[in-house]
Amino acid sequence: MSETGWVPIALSRFIAPGTSAGTAVNGAEIVVWRDTGGKAHAWEDRCPHRGMKMSFGFVRGDHIACLYHGWEYDETGTCRYIPAHPDLEVPPSICVTRYAVTEAGGMIWTALPLGDMPEVEPNAPEMDGLRSLYIDAPLDAVLAGVKTVASEVSQTGALITATLGETPLTLGLQTIDADHSALHITLPSATPTATRLSLLDQFATLRRNVESPLKEAAQ
Numbered sequence: 001m002s003e004t005g006w007v008p009i010a011l012s013r014f015i016a017p018g019t020s021a022g023t024a025v026n027g028a029e030i031v032v033w034r035d036t037g038g039k040a041h042a043w044e045d046r047c048p049h050r051g052m053k054m055s056f057g058f059v060r061g062d063h064i065a066c067l068y069h070g071w072e073y074d075e076t077g078t079c080r081y082i083p084a085h086p087d088l089e090v091p092p093s094i095c096v097t098r099y100a101v102t103e104a105g106g107m108i109w110t111a112l113p114l115g116d117m118p119e120v121e122p123n124a125p126e127m128d129g130l131r132s133l134y135i136d137a138p139l140d141a142v143l144a145g146v147k148t149v150a151s152e153v154s155q156t157g158a159l160i161t162a163t164l165g166e167t168p169l170t171l172g173l174q175t176i177d178a179d180h181s182a183l184h185i186t187l188p189s190a191t192p193t194a195t196r197l198s199l200l201d202q203f204a205t206l207r208r209n210v211e212s213p214l215k216e217a218a219q
Helices: 139-149 193-219
Strands: 005-011 021-023 028-034 038-046 059-060 063-065 080-081 103-104 107-112 126-133 153-156 159-164 167-177 180-187
Touching: 005 021, 005 126, 005 167, 005 180, 021 059, 028 107, 038 103, 038 107, 059 193, 080 180, 103 167, 103 180, 126 159, 139 153, 139 167, 139 180, 139 193
Parallel strands: none
Antiparallel strands: 005 107, 021 028, 021 167, 028 038, 059 063, 103 107, 126 180, 153 159, 159 167, 167 180
16 A cells, blocks of 8 residues: 555644654654644655654754754754854755645554645544554555444555444554554543453454464465
């Protein structure tokens, strides 16, 4: 599955203000980060200076700084400060490539291909993030696994709605690369803790069941 349009890349509640995380879609490495004001960002995960992953860096207000030499970039992706040259007026050409980003249904979304800005926002019901499940399998195998354990499974683009037991779920689909996928699992905010723990166990079993045949075939 090759995503275009809006693709979920993280659960909103797990990217706290002042933090960042690295991910990938179709092999394209992306840093998703949230400034201390709460706004989410999705950029190419590479500092223009030496190519260090921006996801290894740290957030300062509405800036994110590269771990390697501390170059700071503002929310527009433009470099604003170089510690080795504190008085330098940084050329505006030094900037990080940005992806479009939005939040819906308890997930952070980015738009593919790079530079695309879909007119319509993701249509995802308001839910609470449970877990992002990373699976060493192609997305088609993951979808087949979901259909074996859930009922009322319906897919629209990068979203699956399903019922597991008596709990309605919305699953965000992300192709990391040809052999790796992610499921961003969301559910109603009023779901009891015991049900959440049971669902976590069931999805861990799903992952094992999907990965095991592929691992055996590779041996």
